[in-house]
Amino acid sequence: MKYALIGCGRVAPSHIKAAKENGFDIVAVCDIVDGNIDEMFARSVLTPQEYAPVRRYTDYREMLDAERLELVSIALPSYLHAEAALEVIGREINVIIEKPMAMSMADADKIVEAADRTGVAVCACHQNRFNKAVQEMRAALESGRFGRLSHGAVTVRWSRDAAYYAQADWRGKWACDGGTLMNQCIHGIDLLRWMCGDELVKVYGVTRRAFHDYIEAEDIGAAVLEFANGAVATVEGTVNLADDDLEEHLSLFGENGSVKLGGTSANAIEYWHFKDAPQETKDGFHEKTLNVYGNGHTSLFRDVADAVAQHRAPYVDARAGRRALETVLAIYQSSFTGRPVTLPLGDVASKDFEGFFDRDL
Numbered sequence: 260m261k262y263a264l265i266g267c268g269r270v271a272p273s274h275i276k277a278a279k280e281n282g283f284d285i286v287a288v289c290d291i292v293d294g295n296i297d298e299m300f301a302r303s304v305l306t307p308q309e310y311a312p313v314r315r316y317t318d319y320r321e322m323l324d325a326e327r328l329e330l331v332s333i334a335l336p337s338y339l340h341a342e343a344a345l346e347v348i349g350r351e352i353n354v355i356i357e358k359p360m361a362m363s364m365a366d367a368d369k370i371v372e373a374a375d376r377t378g379v380a381v382c383a384c385h386q387n388r389f390n391k392a393v394q395e396m397r398a399a400l401e402s403g404r405f406g407r408l409s410h411g412a413v414t415v416r417w418s419r420d421a422a423y424y425a426q427a428d429w430r431g432k433w434a435c436d437g438g439t440l441m442n443q444c445i446h447g448i449d450l451l452r453w454m455c456g457d458e459l460v461k462v463y464g465v466t467r468r469a470f471h472d473y474i475e476a477e478d479i480g481a482a483v484l485e486f487a488n489g490a491v492a493t494v495e496g497t498v499n500l501a502d503d504d505l506e507e508h509l510s511l512f513g514e515n516g517s518v519k520l521g522g523t524s525a526n527a528i529e530y531w532h533f534k535d536a537p538q539e540t541k542d543g544f545h546e547k548t549l550n551v552y553g554n555g556h557t558s559l560f561r562d563v564a565d566a567v568a569q570h571r572a573p574y575v576d577a578r579a580g581r582r583a584l585e586t587v588l589a590i591y592q593s594s595f596t597g598r599p600v601t602l603p604l605g606d607v608a609s610k611d612f613e614g615f616f617d618r619d620l
């Protein structure tokens with residue numbers, strides 16, 4: 260698979276690792292700052308001999324026109340995802356788009372429409388769906404072991420300090436990044452909505468900027484979600500922990516089973532109990548990870564290659580990316596208006612909330 264990467268910042272080495280581990284032909288990379296490409300390669304799994312022949316670009320349109328690519332992954336700042344994705348899909352090249360897939364419902368709709376129109380594989384990079392623990396929970400759900408769902412919960416309790424936000428101008432800004440729900444917690448929110456049946460009908464949200472007054476958007480968000488199947492779910496997401504990342508946990512409770520996943524990114528099974536097999540234990544599901552990005556990129560990239568070969572949609576497709584974005588924007592909207600939001604969400608964008616925490620609450 261002839262592959263190229265757009266955006267060579269913090270997360271980019273995970274993309275290169277996933278591409279290498281899947282045996283892709285890494286033909287080109289692009290970053291507007293050429294020096295970032297050197298730094299990224301130095302942090303990557305590639306040896307100098309392996310990355311020397313990779314062609315470098317500072318303009319991704321030029322790269323897309325010059326190279327014969329089969330797959331591109333986009334690891335640009337979040338506000339640039341949609342524009343770049345539409346350029347890639349418009350050239351009928353398969354694409355993996357980092358989360359959030361877009362920053363507005365209008366842009367997410369354009370990506371879904373372009374994916375449908377062209378038939379190329381469009382994947383939203385919610386790699387935690389491939390965590391072994393998450394896959395185990397999902398298998399139990401799909402085989403009906405939970406029975407009727409009562410509720411689910413996600414908590415993302417991480418720490419991000421001033422140095423993190425100072426790394427780049429776009430971080431923490433409503434139009435470019437959003438706050439912790441849009442950036443750090445969207446993976447957990449994606450998992451929660453997916454496990455609770457996707458059909459989200461109502462959202463009650465409260466967000467605050469408690470400690471990070473140098474960013475625009477929220478550093479703590481809480482929400483209650485109501486699903487069409489009767490399940491309710493809660494979200495607690497924050498970067499306000501004093502020192503270190505504590506956990507990303509995901510729980511699901513049904514009439515016949517209870518499961519709690521933990522670790523720093525839903526990468527371990529902490530509790531597993533089903534009425535049909537009370538003695539069942541789940542060992543070996545605690546995946547070791549280098550960082551909170553987890554190990555899922557490699558499996559997600561493999562799935563997209565398989566999807567292309569098998570002419571099917573990726574496991575995490577553009578509609579999934581749209582649903583995760585919609586959930587976050589609905590929480591923002593509810594917090595902003597002080598009222599619950601009924602879905603489907605209209606034409607809402609993260610930038611609509613500019614100035615939110617600068618007004619009197």
Ligand SMILES: NC(=O)c1ccc[n+]([C@@H]2O[C@H](COP(=O)([O-])OP(=O)(O)OC[C@H]3O[C@@H](n4cnc5c(N)ncnc54)[C@H](O)[C@@H]3O)[C@@H](O)[C@H]2O)c1
Nearest residue numbers: 266267268269270290291295334335336337357358427552
């Ligand atoms: N899936 C995950 O677990 C995960 C983890 C971290 C980040 N992310 C997402 O990945 C994206 C990138 O995050 P990051 O932390 O690597 O950001 P970053 O700021 O470290 O890197 C972005 C890179 O894009 C480059 N860039 C900016 N504009 C460009 C343009 N027009 N053309 C080419 N290159 C350009 C920058 O120079 C920079 O090197 C974000 O959307 C973020 O939310 C996802």
